[in-house]
Amino acid sequence: MTDPATTPLNALAEPEITRPPRSQWRDVWDQFKHHKGALLGGGFLLFITLSVLFGDLIWQLDPKKLDIRAKDMRPIYTAIWDSGAKVGWNHPLGTDQLGRDQLAQILAGGRTSMAVGWAAMLLTMLIGTTIGVAAGYFKRLEGPLMRLTDLFLSLPILPLMLVAVTLFRQPLRANFGPEGGMFILIVCVIGVTSWMQTARIVRGEVMAIKEREFVLAARASGTKSRGIILRHLLPNVLSPIMVSATLGLATAIITESALSFLGVGFPSDYPTWGKMLADAVDRMQEFPERVMLPGVAISLTVLAVNYLGDGLRDALDPRIRGR
Numbered sequence: 001m002t003d004p005a006t007t008p009l010n011a012l013a014e015p016e017i018t019r020p021p022r023s024q025w026r027d028v029w030d031q032f033k034h035h036k037g038a039l040l041g042g043g044f045l046l047f048i049t050l051s052v053l054f055g056d057l058i059w060q061l062d063p064k065k066l067d068i069r070a071k072d073m074r075p076i077y078t079a080i081w082d083s084g085a086k087v088g089w090n091h092p093l094g095t096d097q098l099g100r101d102q103l104a105q106i107l108a109g110g111r112t113s114m115a116v117g118w119a120a121m122l123l124t125m126l127i128g129t130t131i132g133v134a135a136g137y138f139k140r141l142e143g144p145l146m147r148l149t150d151l152f153l154s155l156p157i158l159p160l161m162l163v164a165v166t167l168f169r170q171p172l173r174a175n176f177g178p179e180g181g182m183f184i185l186i187v188c189v190i191g192v193t194s195w196m197q198t199a200r201i202v203r204g205e206v207m208a209i210k211e212r213e214f215v216l217a218a219r220a221s222g223t224k225s226r227g228i229i230l231r232h233l234l235p236n237v238l239s240p241i242m243v244s245a246t247l248g249l250a251t252a253i254i255t256e257s258a259l260s261f262l263g264v265g266f267p268s269d270y271p272t273w274g275k276m277l278a279d280a281v282d283r284m285q286e287f288p289e290r291v292m293l294p295g296v297a298i299s300l301t302v303l304a305v306n307y308l309g310d311g312l313r314d315a316l317d318p319r320i321r322g323r
Contacts, residue, residue, distance in 0.1 A: 035314055037307040105276055112270070125245050146203070206237060247309050257277070273297055
């Protein structure tokens with residue numbers, strides 16, 4: 001009998017149209033969009049970033065302006081349960097003991113905290129990735145670089161930061177100004193003390209990838225180490241670097257807030273979320289919202305970044321993608 005698949009009628013039939021291969025980044029997006037926490041976190045992070053960047057175009061009050069006549073005003077929502085509260089409709093989030101608008105300070109402080117966070121995160125990723133790739137690819141460098149990493153991991157980070165700020169604050173202020181000098185100092189201090197986890201993650205990934213067939217083939221064809229690192233290793237370790245970057249951003253924001261809260265950060269008249277917390281502690285029983293507003297801003301931003309990192313980890317890991 002003749003096979004029906006080889007009959008002339010079937011031979012003249014149109015061949016089956018095959019679908020083009022899907023993009024890897026589309027698969028990543030399909031996995032990412034099913035993570036509701038990551039979507040909410042990414043949306044809130046985008047919202048807070050745009051708010052602190054362009055909020056002063058809408059709310060144009062100067063965060064440093066002192067208005068003693070308008071001091072100690074409560075947020076407008078406190079009028080719901082306290083009819084006798086001193087509420088100013090021109091200051092929806094109230095004012096502090098010096099009459100500075102709280103909403104303007106939240107926006108200006110968020111701009112500072114986010115700028116420090118992003119800059120410190122980029123410096124952390126640069127140092128950690130460089131050391132991780134060098135330790136994972138060059139065997140002779142693995143021992144010294146990993147012992148250096150262990151040394152930094154064993155150091156007490158907060159006292160080290162306080163010592164560094166105390167030593168270098170005045171020279172940097174003299175050269176770059178009070179705000180510029182402290183920005184450079186805080187970014188460098190956070191970056192130099194936060195790269196160790198990234199370096200260890202990247203080192204492990206590089207050690208596994210450098211034994212893969214395509215890397216061995218590139219080495220056998222005469223490709224130099226620089227070309228192998230740039231063309232084959234770095235693109236394949238991009239996923240853990242991106243996840244580590246989101247966690248590094250959260251760590252940098254918390255660290256900057258802690259330094260400002262301890263009074264070793266930016267100048268006293270320069271608003272940051274940590275500085276707002278420090279200024280509100282003395283009168284937190286009488287005006288609890290002054291502690292809650294910057295505290296909630298820090299907590300929600302860090303929580304959003306952590307959820308975003310969790311979603312990126314699931315989406316970029318091919319072993320989890322598709323579940």
